[in-house]
Amino acid sequence: MPIPMSATRSALESFIHAMPKVELHIHLEGSVSAATLRELARAKGHLDPDVAQWISAREAGGYRYATFMEFIEAFKFVALMLKTPADYALATTRLMEQFARENVRYAEVTLSAGVILWKGQPLEAVVEAVLEAAQSAERRLGVQVNWIFDAVRQFGPEPARQVAEWAGRYRDQGVVAFGIGGDEVRGPVELFAAVFRRARELGLRAVAHAGETAGPDSVRRAVEMLGAERIGHGLAAAQDSTVLALLRDRAIPLEVCLTSNVATGRLKRIEDHPLRRLMTEGLTVSLNSDDPGLFATSLEEEFRRARVAFSLSPGELILLSQNAARSAFLPRDARERLCAEITQTCQSPNRSGRLDAAPLAGLDHSNS
Ligand SMILES: [Zn+2]
Incomplete structure (x- = not known):
C-alpha cells in the first residue's frame, strides 16, 4: 500500500535528521543567513539601506543567481558585511549551532582567507576570533570542526601563496587544508602549481573547486597539477570517462x-x-551545502533533495554520509569512529534517540 506523502516526508526527514552527518564543503561567509545579517546590524545599532534591501530580497525567496558571476557578487556582498573579527566570530557561532541542530558531527569549514586579505582586514585577528568561537561552541555543542583556508582563483598566485603561508601557521590549531575557489576560467590551475607544492611542504592537505563552471579538463588538471586530494563539485567529470577513471583510480x-x-x-x-x-x-561522493545562507539550503535539505530527485535508498543515503566521513582530513581511527557511529545509529532501531524501524521500512518501499 502506498505511504501517504505527508507520512513519507516525515519519515524521510526523521531518518535524515537521526543519521549522523559530516559536512566537508561549506564556506563560513556563504553560511551567513539573512537572520544573521540582521543580528549583525542590530549589534551595530543600524541597518544600512543596501543591507536591508539585500535581506528583503533573500527573505522574498531570492536564492537563485542568473550567472556564476552574479553569485560571486552575492558572496562578496556578504563577505563585506563581516567587518570585524567579532562579526566573523558571530558567523562561526551561528554556523556551529546550525550543525548541532542538524546532527552534523564533524565539519571542515572553508574560510575565505583570500577575501579577508583582499579586504585589508587583519587576518590574524579574524582567525583568532573564529577559532576561539569554534572551540567554545565545540565544547558546548559537541560538534567538531576543522578549517580549510581558501584562496580566490581570479586574484592570481601571489595572494594565494600568502593564504597558504597563513594556513601553515595555523596548522596545529585546526587548519587542515589549503584550497582554491572562484572563477576557474580566469584562474586556471596551472597558475597555482607552485602554491600547492608550498602548501604540501607546510603539511597541509589540498583541495580545489573544479568542474563547477569549467569542463572535465579542469578536474583532471586539479588532480594532476595541483595534487588535489578532494574536488569541490567536480560535476563536469561525468562528461569524460577518462577523468572518472582518474578519480576512481586515485x-x-x-x-x-x-x-x-x-x-x-x-x-x-x-x-x-x-x-x-x-x-x-x-566514486566516493558526499553531499554538501556549500553556501547555505545564499542558497536557502542545509545539509539535511541536501539529503532530502537528493533522495527525492534520485530515488536514493536508505542504504544509499547512509553510504553518502559515510563517504563524507571517509573523505575527511582526520586520522584513520577518527574517520572509522564516525563511520561506525553512522552505521550503529542507522541500524539500531530500538535504542532511545535512535532511528526507529518504521521510517526505514517506509523509505525502503517508497519512491518519493
Ligand atoms: Zn564552494
Missing part, C-alpha cells in the same frame, strides 16, 4: 553540492546532476 572524493549547482545557474534542475552516474562509476 581515490579522489568529490564534494557534491546539488542546490548550489542549480542556484548558480550551472544546472536547470537537481535531477540534471550526474550524482547517480558518479555513484555507479564507483
